[in-house]
Amino acid sequence: MSNEVAVVTAQLSKRFGQRVAVDALDLHIPCGTVYGLVGPNGAGKTTTIGMLLGLIAPSSGAARIFGHDVQRATAQALRSVGAMIEAPAFYPYLSAYNNLRVLASTRGLTTARIDTVLTLVELSTRKRDRFSTFSQGMKQRLALAAALLADPQLIILDEPTNGLDPAGTVEMRKLVQQLAAGGRTIVLCSHQLHEVEQLCERVAILHSGRLVAEGRIADLVQQRHVIEVDVLEGIEQAQTLLATIAWVRSVERDAMRLRVYAPPERAAEINRVLTSAGVAVAAIGLAESSLESVFLELTK
Amino acid sequence: MFLSLLRAEWLKLRLRPLGWLLLAIFLVLIALYLSLWYVIAALHSGLIGVGEAELVILSDAQIAQIERQLSFPGIFGAVLGQINGIGGILAVILAGGALGSEYGWGTLRTQLSHAPQRGQLLAAKCVALALLVLLAMVIALAVGSAFALLYSTALGLENYLTAADLARIVLGMGRALFILAPYMLASLACAALGRSVLSGIGGGMLFLIVDIGLGSIDMLGAGGEVVRSLLNLSLQPNINALVVANSRSFGIDQSVFARALDLANLPPTWQAVLIIVVYCVLFYYMAHQWLTKRDIGGPV
Numbered sequence: 001m002s003n004e005v006a007v008v009t010a011q012l013s014k015r016f017g018q019r020v021a022v023d024a025l026d027l028h029i030p031c032g033t034v035y036g037l038v039g040p041n042g043a044g045k046t047t048t049i050g051m052l053l054g055l056i057a058p059s060s061g062a063a064r065i066f067g068h069d070v071q072r073a074t075a076q077a078l079r080s081v082g083a084m085i086e087a088p089a090f091y092p093y094l095s096a097y098n099n100l101r102v103l104a105s106t107r108g109l110t111t112a113r114i115d116t117v118l119t120l121v122e123l124s125t126r127k128r129d130r131f132s133t134f135s136q137g138m139k140q141r142l143a144l145a146a147a148l149l150a151d152p153q154l155i156i157l158d159e160p161t162n163g164l165d166p167a168g169t170v171e172m173r174k175l176v177q178q179l180a181a182g183g184r185t186i187v188l189c190s191h192q193l194h195e196v197e198q199l200c201e202r203v204a205i206l207h208s209g210r211l212v213a214e215g216r217i218a219d220l221v222q223q224r225h226v227i228e229v230d231v232l233e234g235i236e237q238a239q240t241l242l243a244t245i246a247w248v249r250s251v252e253r254d255a256m257r258l259r260v261y262a263p264p265e266r267a268a269e270i271n272r273v274l275t276s277a278g279v280a281v282a283a284i285g286l287a288e289s290s291l292e293s294v295f296l297e298l299t300k
Numbered sequence: 301m302f303l304s305l306l307r308a309e310w311l312k313l314r315l316r317p318l319g320w321l322l323l324a325i326f327l328v329l330i331a332l333y334l335s336l337w338y339v340i341a342a343l344h345s346g347l348i349g350v351g352e353a354e355l356v357i358l359s360d361a362q363i364a365q366i367e368r369q370l371s372f373p374g375i376f377g378a379v380l381g382q383i384n385g386i387g388g389i390l391a392v393i394l395a396g397g398a399l400g401s402e403y404g405w406g407t408l409r410t411q412l413s414h415a416p417q418r419g420q421l422l423a424a425k426c427v428a429l430a431l432l433v434l435l436a437m438v439i440a441l442a443v444g445s446a447f448a449l450l451y452s453t454a455l456g457l458e459n460y461l462t463a464a465d466l467a468r469i470v471l472g473m474g475r476a477l478f479i480l481a482p483y484m485l486a487s488l489a490c491a492a493l494g495r496s497v498l499s500g501i502g503g504g505m506l507f508l509i510v511d512i513g514l515g516s517i518d519m520l521g522a523g524g525e526v527v528r529s530l531l532n533l534s535l536q537p538n539i540n541a542l543v544v545a546n547s548r549s550f551g552i553d554q555s556v557f558a559r560a561l562d563l564a565n566l567p568p569t570w571q572a573v574l575i576i577v578v579y580c581v582l583f584y585y586m587a588h589q590w591l592t593k594r595d596i597g598g599p600v
Contacts, residue, residue, distance in 0.1 A: 046597070054416045055409060055596040074416040083413045085597075089406030093317055105308035106415040108301055146410065 011061035036196035039206030082147035092132035136163035232280035309428035375448035377550030395484035396500025400491035485583035492590035538572035
């Protein structure tokens with residue numbers, strides 16, 4: 001087992017007919033990190049998770065978990081992996097306890113940990129109740145319990161707070177933080193960007209099956225600061241001028257304000273370029289950036 | 301690992317209400333069937349009066365056969381015959397439901413994320429289904445025996461049971477299970493192909509109907525020797541050969557009810573075994589391919 005990298009994907013791709021769901025994805029997820037996998041609907045997040053879990057065969061490329069190829073050595077690769085995939089899926093006629101018994105037997109485990117994980121997700125008082133009688137929140141918690149059954153080193157959580165009420169969401173986040181504090185690697189797939197920002201150290205942003213950004217969230221946000229320029233006169237000229245500069249990624253206009261996507265340390269240079277071109281600049285400053293603004297910029 | 305998977309599959313099947321519901325239906329039908337035979341035998345012997353009228357429904361030879369089916373050891377042949385009759389339909393429902401609902405509930409995805417050996421999972425499911433069918437046979441034979449004790453005493457029939465008969469019960473159960481196997485495997489293959497309960501049960505039933513239809517053409521003796529040779533490659537005549545062999549081992553001769561069930565008109569035992577094995581291998585291979593080679597979950 002590698003001590004450095006939990007998950008590596010190399011040019012991992014999946015096509016469904018003509019549609020490319022995941023396109024040459026390269027990921028390196030270090031051990032012990034909480035890693036966010038974000039993207040709009042249809043970005044390829046769940047397909048990626050399906051390939052990591054050996055449920056979906058890649059069209060090309062490879063995925064390795066703790067050094068084991070998922071396609072060639074699936075059992076070894078998934079030995080230390082627990083996953084919570086999309087909607088919780090269990091046998092409706094079985095109790096929470098018996099559902100976990102099925103999964104424990106499937107893994108060749110004893111029933112010893114079932115009570116531990118049920119207590120961890122606060123379902124021990126309902127363990128004899130059938131799954132079909134559970135609320136959405138309880139179903140989600142049972143899915144998390146199932147993911148933790150084998151005491152895995154890598155936990156993959158696909159939309160863990162989906163359908164939870166605010167209190168349940170807070171509880172789930174606390175649990176994720178608790179698990180991360182124990183040194184486990186967590187891959188968190190979520191639409192809730194503030195949740196990802198709150199829980200994850202690193203993030204990969206997928207768009208139309210491609211990786212559009214990857215790295216530490218703080219770095220991504222830092223790199224994607226927006227310089228806002230309020231112009232008194234000559235805004236068209238200013239926009240045209242800034243758009244020609246190599247290190248300016250893009251320029252957006254909002255009335256008499258320009259939003260310039262460029263490194264924050266270039267603000268003074270922008271001011272100099274505009275004033276020397278005769279543009280009347282009223283104010284210039286850095287706008288507050290967040291994972292959400294980075295995400296929206298990269299996936300628009 | 302296989303034993304762990306078998307434990308999981310057994311737990312799911314044992315606790316699923318569908319299996320017990322199907323068994324209850326079968327036991328009711330067995331009770332009705334034996335009670336009907338009892339009424340006919342009682343009417344014939346005058347135990348139940350019909351006034352001055354003489355009721356001649358069946359020949360003496362046929363009545364003798366019915367009486368054998370209502371006493372020991374013939375009752376075992378009668379119950380095993382029903383297991384391979386109406387029981388076949390119920391077994392198709394059981395098998396189609398066992399795999400099809402895993403797709404419908406999404407539990408296959410959950411389970412495979414814990415144990416990715418899909419081939420072993422299929423094998424464990426087949427063995428668990430066989431064990432459940434054997435358990436159902438034991439219960440059905442016990443219920444049939446209770447009815448036989450009751451009715452044979454009422455009719456004043458002679459009962460005997462030797463150690464050889466008990467050994468024949470074990471052989472008969474094995475033969476009955478072997479006869480059900482191709483239909484159950486066809487149902488599993490259809491469930492894996494269509495990824496649903498509907499396709500599993502629907503496909504299994506369709507195959508059963510077509511096969512019985514082909515068997516009926518064969519029984520009617522239509523089409524000459526060439527057509528008959530071809531029809532003997534279908535399952536039904538070969539299954540009939542083993543069903544008749546099972547009945548004969550308990551002293552029951554079905555040919556007094558239907559001449560086509562005379563062993564002389566049916567394929568030899570070696571051919572019957574060979575054809576059934578070929579169908580079993582074919583359906584198992586199809587189920588295996590469709591379960592192991594295709595994505596679980598698909599595009600999301």
